[in-house]
Amino acid sequence: MSKQDGTGRQVTETPTGDTSASILHLDMDAFFASVELLSRPELRGKPVIVGHRGARSVVTAATYEARRYGVNSAMPMSIALRRCPNAIVLEPRYERYQEVSRAVMAILGDVTPLVEPLSIDEAFLDVSGARALFGPPYDIAQSLRARITHETGLVASVGAAATKFVAKLASSRAKPDGVLVVPEAETAAFLRPQPISALWGVGAAVAERLERIGARTVGDVADLPLAALDAAVGAATAGKLHELANGIDPRAVTPTRLEKSIGHEMTFETDLHDRAALDRELLRLADLVARRLRRGGWVARTVAIKVRFGDFTTLTRSQTIAEPTEVAQRIATEARALFAAAPTQGRGIRLIGVRAENLLPTGAVARGLWDDDESWREAEGTMDALAERFGRGAVQRASLLSTTPRRRSALSGQDAPPASPELPEPPARA
Numbered sequence: 001m002s003k004q005d006g007t008g009r010q011v012t013e014t015p016t017g018d019t020s021a022s023i024l025h026l027d028m029d030a031f032f033a034s035v036e037l038l039s040r041p042e043l044r045g046k047p048v049i050v051g052h053r054g055a056r057s058v059v060t061a062a063t064y065e066a067r068r069y070g071v072n073s074a075m076p077m078s079i080a081l082r083r084c085p086n087a088i089v090l091e092p093r094y095e096r097y098q099e100v101s102r103a104v105m106a107i108l109g110d111v112t113p114l115v116e117p118l119s120i121d122e123a124f125l126d127v128s129g130a131r132a133l134f135g136p137p138y139d140i141a142q143s144l145r146a147r148i149t150h151e152t153g154l155v156a157s158v159g160a161a162a163t164k165f166v167a168k169l170a171s172s173r174a175k176p177d178g179v180l181v182v183p184e185a186e187t188a189a190f191l192r193p194q195p196i197s198a199l200w201g202v203g204a205a206v207a208e209r210l211e212r213i214g215a216r217t218v219g220d221v222a223d224l225p226l227a228a229l230d231a232a233v234g235a236a237t238a239g240k241l242h243e244l245a246n247g248i249d250p251r252a253v254t255p256t257r258l259e260k261s262i263g264h265e266m267t268f269e270t271d272l273h274d275r276a277a278l279d280r281e282l283l284r285l286a287d288l289v290a291r292r293l294r295r296g297g298w299v300a301r302t303v304a305i306k307v308r309f310g311d312f313t314t315l316t317r318s319q320t321i322a323e324p325t326e327v328a329q330r331i332a333t334e335a336r337a338l339f340a341a342a343p344t345q346g347r348g349i350r351l352i353g354v355r356a357e358n359l360l361p362t363g364a365v366a367r368g369l370w371d372d373d374e375s376w377r378e379a380e381g382t383m384d385a386l387a388e389r390f391g392r393g394a395v396q397r398a399s400l401l402s403t404t405p406r407r408r409s410a411l412s413g414q415d416a417p418p419a420s421p422e423l424p425e426p427p428a429r430a
Contacts, residue, residue, distance in 0.1 A: 011178035017136045020184035021160040022128035023253060024141055025167040026108065028148075029155045029176040031121035032061035035100050036090045038153050047087040051077055054341055060092045060320050064176055074322030094318070097121075100152055107147055111140060116253045119301060119360045122171075124164055126253035141179045162187060163249035169198055187247035192219030199244050201237060203374045209233050221245040262298070263306075263355030264288040271310040271348025278349060282339060283332040285354035290328035293356055294384060299324035300356030303334040307342060308351035317342055324360055329376040331356065 028034070032050045037043055047066035051059045057077040069084035081087060101120045108115045111134060114126035127140050134140045141158040148156050155177045159170025162184035170190070174180035182190045196202050196210050198218060209232045215221050221229070222245035229238035243249065264285045272278060282305075293300060304318035317338040325331065335354045 010173040012181045016138045018183045019136050020162050021137045021181050023167045024125040025159045025171040026156050027171045028121040033063045034154050047084050049087045049089050050092050114253045124253045138181050164251050165249040194218045205374050218245045261355050261357040262292050265353030267351045282335045286332035287328040289356050293326040297362045298359040299326045301358035304355040305335050305338045306353035310348040310350050327373045327376045330373050
């Protein structure tokens with residue numbers, strides 16, 4: 001089943017009074033694109049892509065009509081337009097998306113105080129205490145969807161289950177515009193035929209190891225002896241996968257303030273023109289951002305840069321990426337691409353910044369079957385462990401050992417300690 005284009009959609013057709021599926025995962029359908037269509041209703045039913053038309057741009061969002069041509073979020077715009085040449089491209093408006101998101105989250109808060117935002121367009125809800133007022137989870141899900149549509153004009157899909165993992169998986173199966181209730185007693189039947197990529201934490205390397213021992217579905221993983229799973233993927237991962245495959249997920253819905261962004265900036269004492277030095281600074285800043293993401297248990301859906309010139313004019317650029325990340329190398333790659341595409345030629349740079357936006361808790365992300373960043377993620381995780389044991393200066397990136405310009409550092413983002421230009425860089429591969 002493809003969440004991208006809605007094929008293979010699975011929904012609960014008949015209202016159910018089941019009360020065991022008290023955790024909801026609500027996910028807005030094609031959120032950015034749908035918000036744009038509110039002000040462009042004549043484009044409904046047409047293939048619409050949200051994003052910039054630049055040579056290095058990628059798709060921020062796409063309507064389901066565009067997805068049926070094979071257009072996906074984070075795909076290079078050039079490829080998207082080759083696949084769907086009749087697509088209508090609209091520029092993104094992030095402030096508007098934040099405004100609508102706040103309205104949606106307020107609606108959820110009217111039903112239960114137990115709302116855990118995951119990102120700008122999705123959240124978990126625990127409705128076990130709301131049933132006396134609003135009925136069983138199915139009724140609550142349908143009422144929320146109806147109110148969201150009435151008040152915002154947008155459409156949401158909802159998964160309901162006894163655990164967060166299954167609820168999130170159910171909402172992806174219900175897209176677009178559906179509700180899927182998985183009663184607690186039917187959890188195993190729902191999970192067993194799912195591909196192993198549905199399990200959180202299964203990236204390309206883990207999937208390959210599981211397939212070597214004959215595990216291709218969640219049911220296969222559930223049936224494996226724990227010792228065999230340990231031998232294949234290691235004890236820590238084996239325990240988590242064994243529990244998820246058997247429908248065990250004890251995490252509660254925890255109301256949290258959604259972290260908006262994490263960023264670092266560098267102000268140079270003299271304007272900088274050297275592109276190689278600027279590239280090193282972008283990597284250094286990406287390392288600092290990634291370190292804070294990992295420490296806080298976050299991944300980022302969007303990478304942004306800030307550039308201030310010698311005359312104090314400032315520009316910002318941002319890009320939503322294919323897979324949420326906490327990997328410094330990926331953040332640096334995206335930041336460098338944004339900088340390369342910006343109109344900076346011949347101008348001295350006074351300040352440069354890197355920011356991670358649209359943050360999600362790490363545990364809410366299901367790694368795809370193919371994870372291009374897995375080797376870097378493992379390397380940076382290992383270096384984090386070495387830094388914790390021996391100090392941050394124990395290992396450094398070779399590319400950051402070069403002489404760098406004198407600079408003053410600044411840090412942004414909530415709940416973070418002050419930055420210091422004297423902090424050694426985190427260890428990672430050269």
